Amino acid sequence: MLLCVLLVALLPTAAIPSDAAHDPDQSLLHANRLLYEGSYVAPADDNALGAYEKLLQEDREDIKIRARAGIARILRLAAHYARKDDADRAWKLADPVLRIKDAGLEEALRTDAQALGQALFESARKAEEAGRCSEALRQAGRALKAAPDHSDAKALLGKIRSNPxxxxxxxxxxxxxxxxxxxxxxxxxxxxxxxxxxxxxxxxxxxxxxxxxxxxxxxxxxxxxxxxxxxxxxxxxxxx
CATH class of the missing domain: 2.60.40 (Immunoglobulin-like)
Structure with missing residues (x-):
């Protein structure tokens, strides 16, 4: 089901011809191909997130919108992993996404960032209940990076820190x-x-x-x- 969601709205893909390396449409095709292949944030020199981030510098607003949508799919996948109790794998995808500075990206990611924050909070809560304090602190901190206004994550951090x-x-x-x-x-x-x-x-x-x-x-x-x-x-x- 998740794979189907990721494939929605992806155009037919192909490698970028050498004479079209700076064509935004071809660059978008290349970024979509990397997403389809699972090269979300690695390898460092050619991955979907990096390709989408470069497209955010283009003048065309339609390209920027579609690049933001591609980045949102990566964050949505991170939330999926977090809900499946694979928070560390989720954060490897989410952390570089959340570090991107772009005026329109925060709004494009808002819903998925909130979902990720909730999933990470649930991981933190389970870790705290099991007595795994270090993991609880780590996941609660990540939840607040994804969703800074998450009141339950703030409360959990306060609870942990008040019991030294x-x-x-x-x-x-x-x-x-x-x-x-x-x-x-x-x-x-x-x-x-x-x-x-x-x-x-x-x-x-x-x-x-x-x-x-x-x-x-x-x-x-x-x-x-x-x-x-x-x-x-x-x-x-x-x-x-």
């Missing part, structure tokens, strides 16, 4: 606690340092002792629970 976990770091070496590349005001050892749930990179640095072994690891912080790390030299161990 805590981090305890144990080590024989002193230093500063660095979280996700940013130095905190905490020194180690430290106990029950509050962090938003999700995946974080934890590091201990001591600029006064360059010979100190590098201490760095990734942890998953869970809502309202303590995560304990013990560093021994450069090795890190998660304690139960």
């Amino acid at each position: 976990g805590t981090l305890t770091v144990l080590t024989l070496h002193g230093g500063w606690l660095v979280v996700d590349g940013k130095r905190t005001k905490e020194t180690v050892p430290t106990r029950k340092y509050a962090l938003v749930c999700g995946s974080h990179t934890i590091e201990v640095v001591n600029p006064d002792n360059p010979a100190q072994p590098r201490q760095k690891t990734k942890v998953e912080i869970r809502p309202k629970r303590e995560t304990r790390i013990q560093f021994s030299g450069s090795e890190a161990r998660i304690l139960d």
